[in-house]
Amino acid sequence: MRSVFFLSAISACSIAHGKLYTDPHQLPKTQYDFVIIGAGTAGNVIATRLTENSAFTVLVVEAGISNVGILADEVPFLGPTLSPDTSVTWNFTTVPQSGLDSRAIPYPRGRVLGGSSTINFEIWTRGSEDDYNRYAEVSGDEGWSWNEMLPYMKKSETLVTSTDNHNTSGQVNPAVHGTSGPVKISIPGVTTTVDTRVFNTTNELPDEFPFNLDMNSGNPIGIGRPIFLGSAMAQFADTIVLIGWTQNSVDSFGRRSSSATAYLELILSRSNLDVLIQTQVTKLVQTSSKGTPAFNKVEVAQNSSSARMIVSAKNEVILCAGSIGTPQILQLSGIGDPAVLRSAGVTPLVQLDDVGKHLTDHPFLGNQWLVNSDLTLEAVSRNETLVADLLEQWNTTGTGLFSVPGANDIGWLRLPQSTFDGSTDPSAGPTSAHFEVLPVNGFVSFVVPTPDTGFFLTMVTTVASPASRGTVTLASSDPFADPVIDPALLTDPVDLAIMVGAIKAVRTLVTAPAWDGYIIAPVPAFGNATTDAELEAYAQAFTTTVFHPVGTARMSAEGSGVGVVDASLRVKNVTGLRIVDASVFPFIPAAHPQAAVYAFAERASDLIKAAW
Structure with a gap:
C-alpha cells in the first residue's frame, strides 16, 4: 500500500519565513551560543525555549530533510507508511535477535524535521506516577518526580476538540x-x-x-x-x-501535531535561530584537555565524500539525536567504553562505560x-x-x-x-x-x-x-556507517512471561x-x-x-559511578555537553514515550536557561 499512500512532494526550504539552510557553507556564521544536534522531538523544544531569550543564538543541525510537503506526515492514518525504508527514516536493521528466533528486524528512526514525532503512530501517553518517581529516585533529583514534572507535561500540550467536534465528556x-x-x-x-x-x-x-x-x-x-x-x-x-x-x-x-509543526514552524522567523538540514554530525571535537575535557565544537558533513566543517558553541552543545544517534555520536567522538571504542578504531578520550548500553524497547x-x-x-x-x-x-x-x-x-x-x-x-x-x-x-x-x-x-x-537490555555500538569509525543495534528483545525470561x-x-x-x-x-x-x-x-x-528505544545515555545521580548524564542532563566527566532525548531515560516509561520526551525537553530547557 505504500505506493498508494506515500505521496510526497519534498521542498527542503519552503517553510514560510524560515531560515532553513541545506548546506553548512550557507550559514551566516560558524559560532553560536548553543548548537543543538537533531531537530527531533526534543531538539525542537529546546530550540523554541532557548530562542525565547533574544540574547541567545542557536543553531540546530538535522541530518534529515524537511517535513514540508510530505502528505503521509500530515495524515494521521498514513503514519505507518512513513517507515521503514523511506526517505524520512534512518533505515537501520538490528542484529539477529536471539529472543525472536534469530530474526533481524527493521529499526527505523525519524530522519526528518520533527524526528520520530513526524513518523510515529501519534499515541499520546505520559506514563505513570511511579515511572517519574523512579526517575527522581535514581537521579537524586525530585525535579523528575511526577508532581514536579506534571506542569511540564501540561506545558507541552493543548487538549483540543476531536475532528468531528463531538462531546468528549466521559x-x-x-x-x-x-x-x-x-x-x-x-x-x-x-x-x-x-x-x-x-x-x-x-x-x-x-x-x-x-x-x-x-x-x-x-x-x-x-x-x-x-x-x-x-x-x-x-x-x-x-x-x-x-x-x-x-x-x-x-x-x-x-x-x-509533531515537534516540527507544533514548535519549529512557529519560530523559524526568529532572528537568533538558524536551522541546517541534510547535514550529518560526524563527531564532537574536544576543545580543551586541561582539567575536565570540553567538547564545544561539532564537525559536520553532508555525506561521506563532502568536505567537513566545524561549528562551535560558546555555551553548550546539546545532543538530541535520539537513542541510536546520540550514543553513536558520543562513541565517534571518543566518549564511551574504551574497549568498545578501540574495537571500532576510535581513540578513547573520555571513559563513560554506559554509553550505548542499557538499550530498552517495548x-x-x-x-x-x-x-x-x-x-x-x-x-x-x-x-x-x-x-x-x-x-x-x-x-x-x-x-x-x-x-x-x-x-x-x-x-x-x-x-x-x-x-x-x-x-x-x-x-x-x-x-x-x-x-x-x-x-x-x-x-x-x-x-x-x-x-x-x-x-x-x-x-x-x-x-x-x-x-x-541491549546495546548500540559502532561498526567502525566511519560516521556514515550504520551502528550495530541489538535491542535484545525478549531475551530476559521475565519479558517472555x-x-x-x-x-x-x-x-x-x-x-x-x-x-x-x-x-x-x-x-x-x-x-x-x-x-x-x-x-x-x-x-x-x-x-x-514498536520502535521505542530508550536508555543508551541514561541519567543517574552525581557520583553514582554509573550512567552517562547527571540529573541536569549534563554529560559526566566533560564540560560543554548536555543530552536531551529518550536516551537519558534510566528506565523505559510504561507508555508510548513521545509525551515523556516532550516533558523532559521542557524541563531541560529551564535547566539550561538557568545555567546561562
Whole structure:
C-alpha cells in the first residue's frame, strides 16, 4: 500500500519565513551560543525555549530533510507508511535477535524535521506516577518526580476538540491536561464497531476490564486488588485492567501535531535561530584537555565524500539525536567504553562505560482473529477508490477515517506478583503497567503481510515494562556507517512471561458477550498455540518492536559511578555537553514515550536557561 499512500512532494526550504539552510557553507556564521544536534522531538523544544531569550543564538543541525510537503506526515492514518525504508527514516536493521528466533528486524528512526514525532503512530501517553518517581529516585533529583514534572507535561500540550467536534465528556479528563501548549492532542473523531465492543466489554466484565476515564492522569492502572474470577482469569488474581480512549497527537483539523509543526514552524522567523538540514554530525571535537575535557565544537558533513566543517558553541552543545544517534555520536567522538571504542578504531578520550548500553524497547505482538464483518481496515486497503475518497474527505474537511491513527482504545494490565517469583518485578510500581493492549479494527503485524482475503481484528500486546537490555555500538569509525543495534528483545525470561500473560488476557477479553457472533476464529499460528511453551514459541516467532528505544545515555545521580548524564542532563566527566532525548531515560516509561520526551525537553530547557 505504500505506493498508494506515500505521496510526497519534498521542498527542503519552503517553510514560510524560515531560515532553513541545506548546506553548512550557507550559514551566516560558524559560532553560536548553543548548537543543538537533531531537530527531533526534543531538539525542537529546546530550540523554541532557548530562542525565547533574544540574547541567545542557536543553531540546530538535522541530518534529515524537511517535513514540508510530505502528505503521509500530515495524515494521521498514513503514519505507518512513513517507515521503514523511506526517505524520512534512518533505515537501520538490528542484529539477529536471539529472543525472536534469530530474526533481524527493521529499526527505523525519524530522519526528518520533527524526528520520530513526524513518523510515529501519534499515541499520546505520559506514563505513570511511579515511572517519574523512579526517575527522581535514581537521579537524586525530585525535579523528575511526577508532581514536579506534571506542569511540564501540561506545558507541552493543548487538549483540543476531536475532528468531528463531538462531546468528549466521559472520554477524557480535561483537568489533567494542558490548555496552551504547542502539541495538540485529541480523542479520535471516528468510532468503529470494535470500539463499541471494547467498551461494552468494560460493562460486561467490569471486574476484569474496568473503564479508565483518562490514561494520562498518572494512574493508568489503579490500585490492584485480589479478584477471584474462576479458572478463566485465575492467573490474573491481584491484577486489574483498565481500558480507555486513546489520546493522539492530532489537531482539530485532522493533522499530525509533531515537534516540527507544533514548535519549529512557529519560530523559524526568529532572528537568533538558524536551522541546517541534510547535514550529518560526524563527531564532537574536544576543545580543551586541561582539567575536565570540553567538547564545544561539532564537525559536520553532508555525506561521506563532502568536505567537513566545524561549528562551535560558546555555551553548550546539546545532543538530541535520539537513542541510536546520540550514543553513536558520543562513541565517534571518543566518549564511551574504551574497549568498545578501540574495537571500532576510535581513540578513547573520555571513559563513560554506559554509553550505548542499557538499550530498552517495548516488544510488540499482533494477535489476530478472523471476524464476521467487512467493516475493517481490509475494506480500505483493498479498495483504491475508497482510499481516494477518504483522502479527499480528509483534505476537504479534516474528518473521516484518515483523521485518526487507527487504534482508538487502549488498555493496561499488571500481572500478579507470583509471575516474578525468583525475579525482580521490572515495573516502576503499582501504577505502572506490565503490558499494554491495543485493539485494532484490522490485521496488524510488522512481521507478516496482511492476508489477501478475510477481515480481521487485532489485539496488539506490548511488554510495557521490559527487563531485557541491549546495546548500540559502532561498526567502525566511519560516521556514515550504520551502528550495530541489538535491542535484545525478549531475551530476559521475565519479558517472555509478561508477553504470555498478555496473550492470555486478550483471549479472555474476547470471551465477553460483546464479541458473540463477531469472532470467527484466531488465525492459525495464534490459535494453535495453547500451552505456555507453545505460546512462548508463538511470541518468539511473531514479536517485533514498536520502535521505542530508550536508555543508551541514561541519567543517574552525581557520583553514582554509573550512567552517562547527571540529573541536569549534563554529560559526566566533560564540560560543554548536555543530552536531551529518550536516551537519558534510566528506565523505559510504561507508555508510548513521545509525551515523556516532550516533558523532559521542557524541563531541560529551564535547566539550561538557568545555567546561562
